[in-house]
Amino acid sequence: xxxxxxxxxxxxxxxxxxxxxxxxxxxxxxxxxxxxxxxxxxxxxxxxxxxxxxxxxxxxxxxxxxxxxxxxxxxxxxxxxxxxxxxxxxxxxxxxxxxxxxxxxxxxxxxxxxxxxxxxxxxxxxxxxxxxxxxxxxxxxxxxxxxxxxxxxxxxxxxxxxxxxxxxxxxxxxxxxxxxxxxxxxxxxxxxxxxxxxxxxxxxxxxxxxxxx
Amino acid sequence: xxxxxxxxxxxxxxxxxxxxxxxxxxxxxxxxxxxxxxxxxxxxxxxxxxxxxxxxxxxxxxxxxxxxxxxxxxxxxxxxxxxxxxxxxxxxxxxxxxxxxxxxxxxxxxxxxxxxxxxxxxxxxxxxxxxxxxxxxxxxxxxxxxxxxxxxxxxxxxxxxxxxxxxxxxxxxxxxxxxxxxxxxxxxxxxxxxxxxxxxxxxxxxxxxxxxx
Numbered sequence: 001x002x003x004x005x006x007x008x009x010x011x012x013x014x015x016x017x018x019x020x021x022x023x024x025x026x027x028x029x030x031x032x033x034x035x036x037x038x039x040x041x042x043x044x045x046x047x048x049x050x051x052x053x054x055x056x057x058x059x060x061x062x063x064x065x066x067x068x069x070x071x072x073x074x075x076x077x078x079x080x081x082x083x084x085x086x087x088x089x090x091x092x093x094x095x096x097x098x099x100x101x102x103x104x105x106x107x108x109x110x111x112x113x114x115x116x117x118x119x120x121x122x123x124x125x126x127x128x129x130x131x132x133x134x135x136x137x138x139x140x141x142x143x144x145x146x147x148x149x150x151x152x153x154x155x156x157x158x159x160x161x162x163x164x165x166x167x168x169x170x171x172x173x174x175x176x177x178x179x180x181x182x183x184x185x186x187x188x189x190x191x192x193x194x195x196x197x198x199x200x201x202x203x204x205x206x207x208x209x210x211x212x213x
Numbered sequence: 214x215x216x217x218x219x220x221x222x223x224x225x226x227x228x229x230x231x232x233x234x235x236x237x238x239x240x241x242x243x244x245x246x247x248x249x250x251x252x253x254x255x256x257x258x259x260x261x262x263x264x265x266x267x268x269x270x271x272x273x274x275x276x277x278x279x280x281x282x283x284x285x286x287x288x289x290x291x292x293x294x295x296x297x298x299x300x301x302x303x304x305x306x307x308x309x310x311x312x313x314x315x316x317x318x319x320x321x322x323x324x325x326x327x328x329x330x331x332x333x334x335x336x337x338x339x340x341x342x343x344x345x346x347x348x349x350x351x352x353x354x355x356x357x358x359x360x361x362x363x364x365x366x367x368x369x370x371x372x373x374x375x376x377x378x379x380x381x382x383x384x385x386x387x388x389x390x391x392x393x394x395x396x397x398x399x400x401x402x403x404x405x406x407x408x409x410x411x412x413x414x415x416x417x418x419x420x421x422x423x424x425x426x
Contacts, residue, residue: 122407126414155411163396164404176399183376183396186389191377194335198368201339 002193004030004096005184006087006113007177008106011121012151014133016167017100020121023174024098028181032090034099037063040078053083071101071108082109096181103157110160117184118161119177124168126151215406217243217309218397219300219326221319224334225364227346229380230313233334236387237311241394245303247312250276253291266296284314284321295322309394316370323373330397331374332390337381339364 011017025031037053039060048054055063060079063069072081082099090097099109109116123129133139133147158164165176184190224230238244250266252273261267268276273292276282285294295312303310312322322329336342346352346360371377378389397403 120401122404122411126411152412155408159401159405159408161401163399164401164407165399166407176395179392179395180399182389182392186376186378186393188333188372188374188377191335192372194377194379195368195372198335198339199365 002094002185002190004091004094005181006091006109006116007031007096007098007181008109008116008118009098009100009121010103010106010118010154010161011167012123012129012154013147014129014136014151015121015123016132016170017121019170020167020173020177021098021100023170024177027174028096028178030095032095032097034082034087034090034097036080037069037083038078038080040080070099070112071105073102073105103154107157107160117163117180119163119165119180120154120158120161121173122155122158122164122166124166126155215307215398215403217304217307218394219304219322219329220244220309220311220394221322221329221331222311222313222334223316223319223331223367223374224380225336225342225367226360227342227349227364228334228336229345229383230334232383233380233386233390234311234313236383237390240387241309241391243308245308245310247295247300247310249293250282250296251291251293253293283312283325284318286315286318316367320370320373330376330393332376332378332393333367333371333374334380334386335368335371335377337379339368 009017009021021033025033035049035051035053037055037060039055039057040052042048042052042054046052046054057079060072060081063081063083064072068083068085069081070084070087072079074080082101082105087097087099101109106118110118123132129151130148133144139147163180165173165180167173222230222234234246238246248262248264248266250268250273252268252270253265255261255265255267259265259267270292273285273294276294276296277285281296281298282294283297283300285292287293295314295318300310300312314322319331323331336345342364343361346357352360376393378386378393380386
């Protein structure tokens with residue numbers, strides 16, 4: 001069985017990552033979502049191992065020290081990170097594994113795992129991104145300006161991703177991501193086993209006949 | 214408008230390239246087929262500029278001397294080659310352009326045009342390729358052995374292609390090639406204009422307002 005793809009998805013706040021990922025999970029049977037570890041408090045309705053692995057600060061710092069994380073970061077005095085072992089277990093079983101992570105985390109992962117596919121979800125235009133953010137109607141103007149500033153920086157960094165998909169409609173962008181996964185499976189570097197087997201057969205045309213002696 | 218993709222397709226004799234290309238042309242509106250130049254005699258029913266550009270030996274050798282060909286080769290004392298100018302005109306108009314060519318020609322094109330997408334069509338197995346070749350029933354055993362030997366060499370070279378698609382069914386392999394084209398359009402390197410425009414808008418939020426003064 002071929003190993004799955006490690007897929008890293010980022011995009012600015014408001015671009016609709018959550019909706020796209022939900023649709024992807026519905027349309028791609030062998031896709032699994034990587035569960036992050038965090039030191040923040042569990043909230044009502046959250047389940048350990050589903051929403052996050054909820055761990056203590058001591059355990060998290062031990063994971064850092066043991067090099068158990070693909071990437072990690074600190075927000076509002078809490079740690080967040082991507083444990084490597086469960087993700088590798090899924091890849092080995094042939095599942096594609098999706099990690100949703102901020103730009104800095106994505107670039108950390110790229111260094112550690114050069115085979116990772118970095119996909120950036122952009123809005124059709126910056127004006128549309130601003131419209132979507134304002135449409136939520138729940139954010140003060142200073143926070144809004146901060147988000148837009150972060151988004152500008154993220155767009156700058158997007159040039160370092162492998163792929164940029166544009167979230168015009170959820171179905172169109174999901175089609176694009178699924179096409180990327182199909183194309184990556186067709187890369188010659190992922191077909192070496194196929195070529196090896198084809199050539200072994202081709203170079204020993206008499207093996208089958210010899211076995212009947 | 215974005216320039217189109219230059220798509221190079223090769224595959225062993227008998228793998229079904231013609232059928233796949235026909236289906237691709239039906240399913241992809243903005244795909245054009247590159248017409249080769251040749252010095253061989255026009256056959257009944259063939260049309261100059263459609264099946265081939267039929268040219269004299271002198272004209273062909275002038276094209277070689279003028280560096281007008283993406284690749285060329287000689288078979289059975291006739292020249293065959295891919296004229297570059299008409300192909301570039303189509304790419305500039307945003308068409309994807311498909312060149313069907315032998316492995317050696319494909320690798321010539323890769324050197325000259327590193328952006329070309331090299332796609333190799335393989336049979337599901339070597340046994341299946343042999344079955345398809347024999348199924349034609351029109352080839353003497355010594356010619357058959359020669360074709361299989363060529364196919365073995367072509368499979369060896371396929372590792373140098375960008376993508377290897379497996380012709381299990383015509384529709385499945387056509388889906389794969391279309392996915393490759395979609396994915397290539399999403400490559401960050403093909404989105405630089407999009408990012409530039411997004412950032413220009415983002416960095417001058419007052420331009421629109423100023424224009425109304």
